[in-house]
Amino acid sequence: MAQLSAGSPRTGPCRETDPVATLRVTIMADGLTAMASLGAADRMPSADDLRLALSSAGISHGVLTEVLAELSAGGLQDDDVVVARGDAPLDGEDAWFEPLIARRRRVGVPLQLENGRVDFFDLGYAEAVRVGDPLMRRFPATNGSAGRSVTGHELGQRCGKDRTFRRVGRGTRLSAEDPNLLIATVAGLPIFGPDFVQVDPVLRVPAVDVSTGHITFAGTVIVVGDVATGLRIMADGDVIVAGCVEGAEIIADGEVGLRGGMVGQGRGRVQAGRSVHARFLEGVTVEAGLDVTFEETISHSRITAARDVLALSHGGRGQIVGGQTQAGRSIKVAVLGATVGTVTTVVVGTDPFRDQRLQRVEARLIRLRQDIQSTTQQLIRARMAPDLHSLDPAVLIAKMEGLSIEESRARDAMDRFEQTVIDPARSMIQAAAFFYAGVEAGIGHIARPLHDDLPGATLLLREGRIVARS
Incomplete structure (x- = not known):
């Protein structure tokens, strides 16, 4: 307590001392x-x-x-x-982590289309990332600043507690440009923790039906049960279905495995960048970038394979009945056709996809190069005037890395397609057990309908004619 006098004491006959201001x-x-x-x-x-x-x-x-x-x-x-x-001390902030993948919509909510309609089969079941996508950013701890009391003494602050990413490497890595940025090294399903992300390249689904809606995934999809009519699965990797597939659509950049077979009901469709493996196929349209293999039957389907159509079973099974089957190199089965003379068309000796695939890859290369050019320009602007641009250079560099990887793969695919040449003279149609009348065979541009049954044989192209060899 400080006491102050308002003035000097004064005395007089009529006055008392002035009061003191305290x-x-x-x-x-x-x-x-x-x-x-x-x-x-x-x-x-x-x-x-x-x-x-x-x-x-x-x-x-x-x-x-x-x-x-x-x-x-x-x-x-x-x-x-x-x-x-005084000045209060400013405590430092603990390290914190921000997920960078914004959820598109809540799972189970139908997709609102641009025309105002709703796709009730598209429920956003899985949200995938691609190579190079930024996943999570780490914000390091800060030290804060000391304070000062009214008496001039320094008041200490609490420094923030620092933490690093808990784990790196399960489908992720740190950006080469920014050690606080975690990016994806594989395409797949991101699984977020408080301070980590892992990318699972495999999505496992109990079944695909109205409860899941369509499945679109940048990785491999494994379906433990069945796939219902009207549903669609699209995957950048493989699709494996343990149950039965009905009149659904399956599109994969990799392999398609149909362990329970497929009853397409005339509307089912399978498209694989590589091979299709099935127990049986009925009423299905199939396109395979490599082979189509099956165990029991292919009936009344339209099958197209860039290389081979092969029956893998033993004991006389492995029959193609009706429809049209086309392969680049060979068709090898146990039986072709049926006893009732069902028209069964089988053709080999030409690449059914060459022009189509070249066009697709060329279009993809053009799109990727445009994306790379656009991202490069964004990166230049962000580096020249960082205060004017909200884009993070490290995020742009990570995106560039992913685009460059995709461009390299597309160039390799283009080279493979351009070098692929099929020689009809090396192609064959083989039915190890029996050809039934009604089979219409073609090798290259030469056709031979079979009007009579033929025991197990191999059809070859010799001197401009299709001949049978036992």
């Missing part, structure tokens, strides 16, 4: 606030007198000059007022 000062326990009150007096102390009194009380920081002036003017007598404020 300044009472209290410093709060945290040292950040000083309170004061000033009693009434004939003459009030000046602001400088008050400042000296505060200094005598040990207050040297954060003095509020305007309050002292008001006290000196007598406007705040007998009131407790704040005369000094």
